[in-house]
Amino acid sequence: MNKIEKIAVAMRQQPAAKRVKSFKEVPLGYAEKEAIKEASRCLQCKARPCVLGCPVLIDIPEFIKAIRKKRFQQAIDIIRRQNCLPATTGRVCPQEDQCQKVCLMGKTGEPISIGSLERFAADWEQKYGKRIKAGVIKKGPAKNKRVAVVGSGPAGLTAAFELAKKGYRITVFEGFHKFGGVLVYGIPEFRLPKAIVSVEVELLRKMGVSFSANTLIGRVLTIKDLFKEGFSAVFIGAGAGLPKFMGIPGENLNGIYSANEFLTRVNLMKAYKFPEYDTPVKKGERVAVIGGGNVALDAARTALRLGAKKVYLIYRRSEKEMPAREDEIRRAKEEGLEFKFLTNPVRYLSDKDGFVKQVECIKMQLGKKDSSGRKAPVAVHGSEFRIGINEVIVGIGTTPNPIIARTTPGLKLKGHGQIEADEFGRTSIPGVFAAGDIVSGEATVINAMGGAKKCAEAIDEYLRR
Amino acid sequence: MFKIIRKFVLGPKIQCIVLDAPLIAKKAQAGQFVIVRVREKGERIPLTIADFDRNAGTITIVFQELGKSTRLFGKLREGDFIPDLLGPQGNPTEVEKFGNVAVVGGGIGVAAIYPLLKELKEKANFVITVAGYKSKDYVFWEDKISAVSDRLLIMTDDGSYGRKGLVTDLLKEVIGEEKIDRIFAIGPTIMMKAVSDLTKEKNIRTIVSLNSLMVCGMGMCGACRVTVGEKTHFTCMDGPDFDGHFVNFDELMKRLETYKSEESE
Numbered sequence: 001m002n003k004i005e006k007i008a009v010a011m012r013q014q015p016a017a018k019r020v021k022s023f024k025e026v027p028l029g030y031a032e033k034e035a036i037k038e039a040s041r042c043l044q045c046k047a048r049p050c051v052l053g054c055p056v057l058i059d060i061p062e063f064i065k066a067i068r069k070k071r072f073q074q075a076i077d078i079i080r081r082q083n084c085l086p087a088t089t090g091r092v093c094p095q096e097d098q099c100q101k102v103c104l105m106g107k108t109g110e111p112i113s114i115g116s117l118e119r120f121a122a123d124w125e126q127k128y129g130k131r132i133k134a135g136v137i138k139k140g141p142a143k144n145k146r147v148a149v150v151g152s153g154p155a156g157l158t159a160a161f162e163l164a165k166k167g168y169r170i171t172v173f174e175g176f177h178k179f180g181g182v183l184v185y186g187i188p189e190f191r192l193p194k195a196i197v198s199v200e201v202e203l204l205r206k207m208g209v210s211f212s213a214n215t216l217i218g219r220v221l222t223i224k225d226l227f228k229e230g231f232s233a234v235f236i237g238a239g240a241g242l243p244k245f246m247g248i249p250g251e252n253l254n255g256i257y258s259a260n261e262f263l264t265r266v267n268l269m270k271a272y273k274f275p276e277y278d279t280p281v282k283k284g285e286r287v288a289v290i291g292g293g294n295v296a297l298d299a300a301r302t303a304l305r306l307g308a309k310k311v312y313l314i315y316r317r318s319e320k321e322m323p324a325r326e327d328e329i330r331r332a333k334e335e336g337l338e339f340k341f342l343t344n345p346v347r348y349l350s351d352k353d354g355f356v357k358q359v360e361c362i363k364m365q366l367g368k369k370d371s372s373g374r375k376a377p378v379a380v381h382g383s384e385f386r387i388g389i390n391e392v393i394v395g396i397g398t399t400p401n402p403i404i405a406r407t408t409p410g411l412k413l414k415g416h417g418q419i420e421a422d423e424f425g426r427t428s429i430p431g432v433f434a435a436g437d438i439v440s441g442e443a444t445v446i447n448a449m450g451g452a453k454k455c456a457e458a459i460d461e462y463l464r465r
Numbered sequence: 466m467f468k469i470i471r472k473f474v475l476g477p478k479i480q481c482i483v484l485d486a487p488l489i490a491k492k493a494q495a496g497q498f499v500i501v502r503v504r505e506k507g508e509r510i511p512l513t514i515a516d517f518d519r520n521a522g523t524i525t526i527v528f529q530e531l532g533k534s535t536r537l538f539g540k541l542r543e544g545d546f547i548p549d550l551l552g553p554q555g556n557p558t559e560v561e562k563f564g565n566v567a568v569v570g571g572g573i574g575v576a577a578i579y580p581l582l583k584e585l586k587e588k589a590n591f592v593i594t595v596a597g598y599k600s601k602d603y604v605f606w607e608d609k610i611s612a613v614s615d616r617l618l619i620m621t622d623d624g625s626y627g628r629k630g631l632v633t634d635l636l637k638e639v640i641g642e643e644k645i646d647r648i649f650a651i652g653p654t655i656m657m658k659a660v661s662d663l664t665k666e667k668n669i670r671t672i673v674s675l676n677s678l679m680v681c682g683m684g685m686c687g688a689c690r691v692t693v694g695e696k697t698h699f700t701c702m703d704g705p706d707f708d709g710h711f712v713n714f715d716e717l718m719k720r721l722e723t724y725k726s727e728e729s730e
Contacts, residue, residue, distance in 0.1 A: 175683050177502060177509075177549040185685075214551045216683050220488050241685035245697060252690055252697060252716055254723045261686035269508060269680065278533055279508040279680070280727035354719030401684050403702070 006109025009038040011116050016334040020304050023189040023272060026331060027091075032070075035120040039068040041105060042112050049102035050114060055450030056158075058082045060099055060114055067117055076125040079118060084161035084204070085154060085449065087126060087196045088183060090119025093446045094325050126199050139207065140167040145463050148173060148231040150217045150404070153181020155237030155436025155448040157201065160209045162456030163235075168463070170209045171231075175216035178268060181239055183445070185268040186260070188298050190305065191328075194267070218403035223411070223432060233431045233459050236419060237452060240437035241401040245394055246290070250348030253356040255282050259291070259299040259395030266302050284391025287311045288359050290345055292322040296395030297329065300337050303393065311337050312387060316344040316364050316377040342366070342377065346384065348392065358386045400438050408432075416441065425455030426462075433459050466546040470523055475605035476598075478530040479573060480539045481515075487522030489514075489552045495580035496558030496674060496706055499524065500682035502549035503538045510534045511679045511689075511701070513651075514553060515576035524552075527576030527605075532728055554682045555705045558672070560584045564591065564646035567639055568614075569632050569660055571597045571652025575606060577674060578651050582613040591615050593645075595635050597652065601626035633659045645669055650709060654718050661709030673709040675700045678721060692716050 012028045013019075019026050030038065042064045050060040059078050066075035079086045095101075095115035103111035125131065147163050149156045152174040160170045178184050180197045205211065215221065217238070226234050243258035245251050257265075262281065265271040269279035287308045289300040292315035303311045313332070315322060318341045322329060333339075342364040349358040363383035366375035400417045412420040412428035418441055425433040435451035437443055471483040489499065498513045510532075516525035530539045541547065558581055566585055570578040575596045585592050594614035598604045600623045611617045618635050619627030628635060632652075639645065640663075648671040650660040657673040664671040677689035677700040689700035694711035698704065 175551065176681070177551075214549050215488075216551060216554070219554060219683075220492055220552065241683075242702075243685070243687045245687070245690075247697070252692055252720070254720060258687040261680055261688050264680055264686050270506070274727065275533075277506045277508075278504075278537075280724045282723075353722070354716070398685075403684060 004043070004105075004109075005037075005041050008041070008110040008113045009034045009116075011113070013331075016331075016336070019190065020335045023305055025193050026190050029123055030116055030120040035067055035117060036070065038113050039064045039117060042068070043104055045104045047104065049104065050099040050112075053099040053102040055098065055446045056082045056453055058118070063121060064112065064114070064117055067121060072121060072124045072128070073130060075121040076129060076131075079121055080131070082453075083449070084158055085200050085445075086118055087122035087200060088154070088192060089446055089449070090115055090122050091192050092187060094444060096326060098446070126196065131203070139165055143167040143169075143463070145169065145232040146171065146230055147459060147463075148226045148234045149237065150234065151181060151237040151239055151436075151438075152179040152201070152211070153183065153237060153239050153436065153448065154445040155239070155438075155452040156181065156235070157204060158449040158452035159235045159237060159435070159456050159459075160204055161207070162453055163459060164204065164207045164209050166456070166460050172204075172209060172211050173215045173217050173221070174211065174213050176268065177213050179211055179213065185264045186295065186298070188263065188267055188302050190301065191298065216403065218407040223404065223408045223429075227431070232463055233433065235425075235452070235455060235459060236404060236427075236432065236434040236438055237436040237448070238401055238404055238438045240398045240442045242399045243394070244397045244399060246345065246396065248345060248347050250350060250356065251394070253348050253350045254354045255284065255356040255390055256348065256392040256394065257282075259289075259295045259393050260398065262299050262393045263295070263302065266306070272306060281306070282391050283307055284389065285309050286389040287391045287393065288345070288387060288389045289313050289393045289395060291315065291395035291397070292317065292324060293395065293397070294324045294328060296393075297324045297332050299393040299395050301332055301335060303391070304335055304337065308391075312340050312389070313337055314340045314343050314345060314359070314361060316342065317374065318342055318366065321374045340387075344377065344379065349386070355390065356392055357390060358388055359392060360384055360386045398442055400441070423454065424458035425451060426458055431462065466548060467550045469541055469543055469545050469547070472541070472543050475527065476603040478539070479527065479603065479605060480530065481525060481527045481576070481605075482538070482541075483523050483525050484547070484550065485522060486524050486550055486552075489550065490517045490519050490522045490524050493517040493524060493553040493580075494557035495560065495584045497553035497555050498682075498705060499526070499550055499552030500554060500679065501526070501534075501538065501547060503534055503541065503547050505548055507537070507548070508534055509549075509680055509682060511554070511676075511682055513577040513674070515579055517580070527573050529573050551682060554701060556703075558584070558649070558674070558706050560588055562588050562590060565593070565644060566590045567593045567595065567636060567645050567648045569595045569597070569636060569648065569650040569652065569656070570610075571632055571650075571656040572599065572603070574652030574656070575610065578649065579606065579609060579613070581649060581651075582610065586613050593639055594618065595620065595632050595639065597621070597632035597656070598626070599623070631659070632656060633663050636660060637663060640664070640667055640669065648672070654714055654721065657709060658714035658718075661712065661714070665710045671709040672706050673712060674705045675707060675712065675717065676705075676721070677717065678723065691720075
């Protein structure tokens with residue numbers, strides 16, 4: 001037997017100098033040979049820790065084995081048994097904290113690049129796969145019950161997929177004019193091409209799932225209305241959509257965006273193609289992005305691509321505490337993003353027309369550990385300084401959108417307005433289920449999908465009674 | 466896809482469009498708005514619902530062709546479709562029996578006050594309506610507004626129809642003549658500010674309907690944030706109605722100019 005290669009096959013990516021000038025995807029994906037080589041590194045160990053490391057329990061060793069044997073259709077079939085958005089999760093999952101973190105190979109070398117292999121199989125399917133072209137997915141016998149899915153983000157799409165597979169009739173309701181939720185308005189093209197998301201949505205349509213755009217549940221139809229319309233159960237996957245602001249002076253000046261607004265303008269509304277598209281966006285020359293998560297990084301790298309000469313990422317803790325993915329931090333550095341760690345904005349100053357022109361910051365130092373288990377940042381008295389900028393993007397997180405809560409009497413909430421639900425997504429109202437960020441608060445795509453999957457089982461159980 | 470059932474020109478660059486939207490018509494209430502996208506590459510713009518017919522399943526929108534999107538909307542004809550229409554958005558105006566109510570509408574704001582007037586009348590208020598227009602050519606819906614007002618006072622900036630002057634001049638007289646229990650003002654921001662300044666002195670609660678810039682219209686972006694009483698609110702979620710005495714109108718007016726340079730490109 002050949003000695004196992006300890007180093008993973010690196011994925012090729014666009015050079016930094018070139019990619020910051022366009023919205024084209026940064027990592028280029030494995031070629032067939034590369035995928036097979038990487039798949040051959042898998043030990044096919046008995047313990048299979050990677051499967052338990054995956055929130056949707058993909059049979060990882062099996063699909064990797066199939067890739068090694070060049071059975072790509074089989075590989076994607078295995079993935080699809082558990083995951084309806086493989087081309088998406090192959091790109092945006094934090095594998096380094098999940099499946100790859102527990103990979104046995106990681107003990108003696110680099111863990112298997114499971115995410116890259118998942119992406120390879122999903123991309124192969126989008127190009128050559130039978131299923132996408134034929135649009136057939138094995139479905140259980142048709143059931144005469146209808147389920148309403150509220151929200152078309154990762155949680156909603158997963159619930160729709162799982163329940164459609166079981167034979168239920170599904171309608172997905174979305175407030176926006178496009179489906180995909182955060183996958184289309186939030187995550188930028190250079191990290192997740194929108195064409196890929198639309199193929200994944202299209203597959204659900206081919207399975208018989210109905211989609212209703214421009215339909216905000218809580219306004220045009222309430223949860224109660226959905227039952228009146230003949231739905232037997234409702235799944236709420238409305239996400240954590242409400243952007244947080246810091247509440248500091250000057251935060252409503254012109255040129256200050258929430259990351260959600262900035263990214264929605266650019267990704268969903270295609271403001272980077274203004275005036276071909278009608279939605280404008282400010283293209284600041286000097287931009288400050290506030291926050292240290294993936295969303296803040298997405299916004300910062302988007303600002304670079306819109307032509308900013310200087311983009312600062314202002315984060316109150318140090319690099320070590322950044323919640324963003326390591327890969328993306330590295331890529332952002334390559335692209336020229338300037339990090340201002342241990343720094344926090346305290347106010348914004350404007351020109352006479354109300355446009356932001358400076359951010360005043362204060363230096364921070366790390367103190368005792370806080371409830372998140374990370375060292376809490378504390379302001380250093382008298383360390384204020386100013387940075388000249390003409391655009392600010394605030395990416396410090398989001399809270400659940402309150403529209404459904406406000407219009408659904410009897411629906412119990414917790415914390416910052418999240419819907420209270422048990423581990424199977426059962427809410428305080430019989431027949432109403434919820435999963436994803438609206439229950440957990442902000443989390444990852446894959447965690448929302450994992451929650452939605454469990455929830456689909458509970459909905460099935462409820463409807464069989 | 467939403468079909469344009471009827472289209473009228475109400476004045477210079479002032480268009481009235483009736484859309485087939487049964488679900489929205491069924492739920493719409495005074496004070497609510499829709500988000501419209503007039504073409505596939507279009508932006509999302511908020512427009513107030515000026516009327517609705519639950520039986521016919523239609524909503525009516527009145528707008529002035531000011532920017533690119535409203536100009537494109539104005540070019541569409543009866544029988545054409547728009548790709549996207551979201552609504553009814555925003556909180557309905559809170560209407561009860563207040564007593565004597567003065568309602569001020571300015572420009573196309575006169576259309577936006579119509580559902581409110583209807584509801585005020587239904588709830589047995591004595592309604593005095595002050596409608597302000599630029600000039601005689603811009604006057605519209607006089608009969609419609611008159612039918613749901615106990616008194617209708619019309620003003621134009623140049624005096625070519627009704628009284629000459631600003632709506633605040635007339636409102637001042639109205640307030641001087643009788644006890645007013647509640648005031649509503651919908652129109653240009655500068656007008657709503659002037660009305661609020663006037664009524665603050667007299668301590669009469671005044672509700673304004675804000676016309677912030679929006680993208681999503683459903684609380685996820687914060688483009689429409691406005692400072693009311695030192696606190697940031699989202700117009701789409703917390704409004705569009707606010708107590709005019711606490712709104713930071715200067716900030717709002719500046720924010721409305723955010724894309725002036727892009728629009729002139």
